[in-house]
Structure formats: C-alpha cells, structure tokens
Amino acid sequence: MSVHATKELQAYWKENLVIILGHLAVWFFVSFFCGIMVVDQLDKFMIGGFPVGFWFANQGSMITFVILIWTYVYMMNNLDKKYDVHEG
C-alpha cells in the first residue's frame, strides 16, 4: 500500500493534530485542573463517600486517561480509513 496525494496527507495530519489537542485538553482538565488546581473547591461536593476533588486526584483522572487513549485509538483508526492509509 502506498500513499500518493500530498494535500490529502497534510489534511490527515491536521485532523490528527486537532484530535490530539482535544484529547490533551481533557487530559489537562481532569488531572492538573480538577485533581490539583481546584481540588479544595471540588472537595466540598461528594460522590458517594468520596470528596470530588480527592476522587479526581485518586481515581477519576486515571480512569479518564484510559478512556482517552481508547477514544484516540478509535478516532485514528477511522481517520486512517477515511484517508485510505489504514494498514491491512
């Protein structure tokens, strides 16, 4: 399998960058923002027995990280197909 069109590939790369930036925004939000910067404010609320900020710092951010990688995998596999560069 080979790839020809230059313009198309630049569009593919641009779309990839947009997807990455979107994912990094969520990555930053759950860990650095919710888990560290506003953790005390969030701790005033509870989910079950967890203060919300504490939960983000101890579990929520990690669970989100796992989901983030899998949505990235899913979106990129679709993008590979859209630009017909998917590998076998």
Added chain:
Amino acid sequence: MSILTWTWILTGLSFALYIYIAYASRAKSTGDFYAAEQSVPPIMNGMATGADWMSAASFISMAGLISFMGRDGSFYLMGWTGGYVLLAMLFGPYLRKYGKFTIPQFMGDRYYSNSIRVLSLLCAIFVSFTYVAGQMRGVGVVFSRFMGVSINMGVIIGMALVFFYATLGGMKGITYTQVAQYVVLICAYMVPAVFISMQLTGNPIPQLGMGSAITAEGAMKLNDVTTQGKYLLDVLNNIQTDLGFSQYTNGARPRIDVWFITMSLMIGTAGLPHILIRFFTVPKMRDARSSAGYALLFIAILYTTAPAIAVFARTNFIKSVHNVKYEDAPSWFKNWEKTGLVGWKDKNGDGIMQIAKGKETDPKSANEVKIDRDIMVLANPEIAKLPNWVVGLIGAGGLAAALSTAAGLLLVISAAVSHDLMKGILKPNMSDKEELIWARVGAGVAVCIAGLFGIYPPGFVAQVVAFAFGLAAASFFPCILMGIFNKKANKEGALVGMFVGIAFVTAYIVYFKFVNPAVNDKDHWWFGISPEGIGTVGAALNFICMYVVGKFTPEPPQEIQDMVGSLRYPGKLVAPPSAGH
C-alpha cells in the same frame, strides 16, 4: 501448609514458567534481540509494558507511601499514569513507524548527529542504571523477608534468572516472560485487596469499596461498632484528626509543587527509554496506539487499587494497634516485628501501644509505634487474616514486579552498548552475528553491575530516582516531541536544548540533595518547586533553547524533513509530503 512453603512453591513455579518461556522464545537475530521481530500482538505488548513499568517500588512501596501522604500522594498516581496518554498520542505510533531499535539511534538519525547519539546513549544508560539498582535490591529484600534467604543470596538468584533470559532471549524472551510476570503480579496485588474490600465494605471492587460505607462485619473487624454505616473515608479522616494528623483527604504540600511534580513524572514517563522501545515491538502503527491503551488499562488496574489499599491498610492498622495492650497485639504485628518493619517502644510505660504524630525515636513525640511504609502491602493479607496461599502470592508478585522491570532496563543498556556505541559509532562494519554477541555480552555485564548495586546499594539510590525522571523529562521528552512534530527542529537547537536541560536539572538536584541538603525545603526552592518537580522546568528550558537556537541556525537537510514527514502517516510514501514547500 505454612506461609513459607506456599511462598517457595509459588515462586518456584513462577520461575520455572519464566525459564521455559525464555527458552522457547530465544533470539536468533538482532531484530529478535532488540525488537522481538516487531511481531508482538498489541495486547501482549500492553501486558509486557505494564510489567516493565510496574517496579518493585510500585508493587511494594507505593500504597504504603500514599497511606502516609493522603491526598498529596496522588501525584504518584496521576504522574505515573498520565504519561501514557502522551505516549499513545505523541510518541508511540511515530516511533513505531521509524521502526529502528533504540532511542539513541532515533535521536542520532533525526538530528543527523553522532554527538547527539552519544549524549542520548549516555543519558539512557544513566537513567536505566539508576532505576535498575533499586530493582535488584528489591529482589533481595523480597527473598529475605518471605523466604528466609539472605539479601545477597536473593540478589544472586535474581541475577542468575535475569541473566539467563535476558542474554538468551533479548527483547523477545523478555517480552513473553513479562506477560507472565504481569499476570503473576496483578493477581498477587488484587486478591488481598478484593478480600479486604469485602470484609470492610461488602463491595468486592476495591476502587468502589474505598468510597463505600462500612458494613456491620467490617465494624467488627475494626473493633469499633460505632463505625458501622459510616463512609470509610470519613472514619479514616476522624481517626487521623483524633491522633493529631491532618485529614486523610486533605493535602499539605503547596499545590504548585504538586503540579510540577505531576508534570515532571508524566513527561519523564514518556521519556523513559525502556518504555519507549516497547513501541518498536508491535507490527503496525495502529498497534502502537492500541498497545498504549492496553498498557495503561493494565497499569491502571493496579494504580487505582493502590489508593484503596492505602485507605484499607491505614484504617486497619491504626484500629488494630492503637490503644491495644502489647500482649494482646495481633500475631502479624509480632511476626513482622522481627523484620524491623514495625516496632513498639513503650515510652510512657503503660504497656499499651499508642500511635501519634512524630517519630517513635523522638522522645518529645507521644508516638510509640514504628510503621515502615512497605508493611502496608507486605503484611496486608496477614492483617486481614487471609489464607496462607494468598500471603505466599505476595512474594511471587513482588519478585515478578522487580525482575520484569530489571530485565527491560538491562535491555536498554545492552542495546545502547552494542547497537549505538559499537555498531553505530566504533565498529559500523560488523556483522549481525557479531553484533548479537556484543548485545549478549552487554546484557551479561549489565546484569552483573546491577547485581553489585543490589548487594552494595549506594546510599543515594532514593535521591537519584527523582533524578532519573527529571533527566528523562528534560532531555528525551522535548527532543523526541519536537523531532516528530516540528520538521524544522535542527541539530544545533537539539544539542543546546539537551545540554541546558540536563545541566539545569543536574545542578538543581545535586545542589538540594547533595551539596546543601539542609536547605532542601519549600522556603528555599525556586518558586516552591521541589527537586522532584524540577524536570518540568528543565523540559521547558530545553523547548525554549531548541526554538530560539533553531531560529538562528540552518534548517535540517531536506531528506531529514522528508523522513519526519514519513513518520506521520501509516504506509509507504511515494511523494514526500514536504514536496509542496
């Protein structure tokens, strides 16, 4: 059967399995030895990466560390998992497309410079040795605590095993033994956690149990009926404040420091060579992405359980020891007293054990109980009165965690010597066979040096672990990132950036850890950033230098820019994407 018998049986079986796998998957070519012929299925690579990543420290020490730090401990949790998001999106797929065998080789090719290759291989070797020293010691410690063998003998047994499968199988042997080691270590970690979560909260999932209310049975276990129906975290918070500690769910560290440490651990993770090379072993670019997903899933199983164990163990420990007469102390307390991990000093002479703030050795503190952080995982099954085979499993799990990480690190060292130094620079004409011999010799020598570190542990190991992450963050992370995402990033910028990043991080850490440790506190740190978090600043300096120097020096040659372009897409490129420039 006794705990000792079970430990020997389970450890023996697991070792036999590792040896069998190593023999079955021995390496025949350098491609096998460095990258397992790029034929590892992503789910297997995910497990192997998990085992590679989770070290003796993750397995034995992390939960205990967190149990003493409360919410502040979360920077380990977020920092040591968040890097995988970066690996999946920013590094893994593109390094797989590059497809060669080592990180120094990538650095040297991308920045068309042997100086950068040499600098990178020195960094890779330094970071890996720093890390491996702790692993071999960990092997010895597990052997001595669970099996009554001396620490040195334990290190030698561990060395012999790693020597066998690392020199024989290279990456291929290591990968498949790591898969087995992941299974062993995750079972060993989860089984006690599930049991204890059931006992205290009736919820079999420890992650949920941590935020649940205590059941009637749990309250009995804690010898305190008043805790029934209350949330476990509230109960622990109350215990903490009653004893004069701060609330468990509150943090004490300045938030700016937590922020910088988390960032430093994340980008340090993404810059560690033994993790990066795992992406070379899968067949395709898309497999590199999904194997990062599997890896983090498998890692997160342990990492989300660790804070739960921290909460269960701390509550259990204080409730079963504090204000209890020494003669009524639980049997596990007396068992582990022999190892020195727990201890009691009757300061007020009342025969009752009291826990309070401060060290038990400090005459001013009312605290009488010594608690080593490792006890929280090691004695966990005994505290919860679980069957002997579960206790035996902990030993096998700790060994699996330490050995798998050690093997991955040793491979980085061996490849840096044989592939980058010998084949790449000193003896470019040697044959594949000859290189394979060098790789095996390199692995063998590295195992022996690592073993010596285990037997004669340098006193500074704990201090230099922060150094390993800081260095990876300040050297590899920015250069690999720019190398993929900016075609114009050039040799001069990378060289200056790496030097500045490494020099800055080294100077800061050496100053606070070795030259002037007396001022290693938040009033003296720059902007309140501890040496553990300084890698973030080093990385930022590296980025700035690369950008500024790159502006004033020549662009990289066209073929390098084309090569970078080709990394970004799956499949072969016929027309280079930069043709339009």
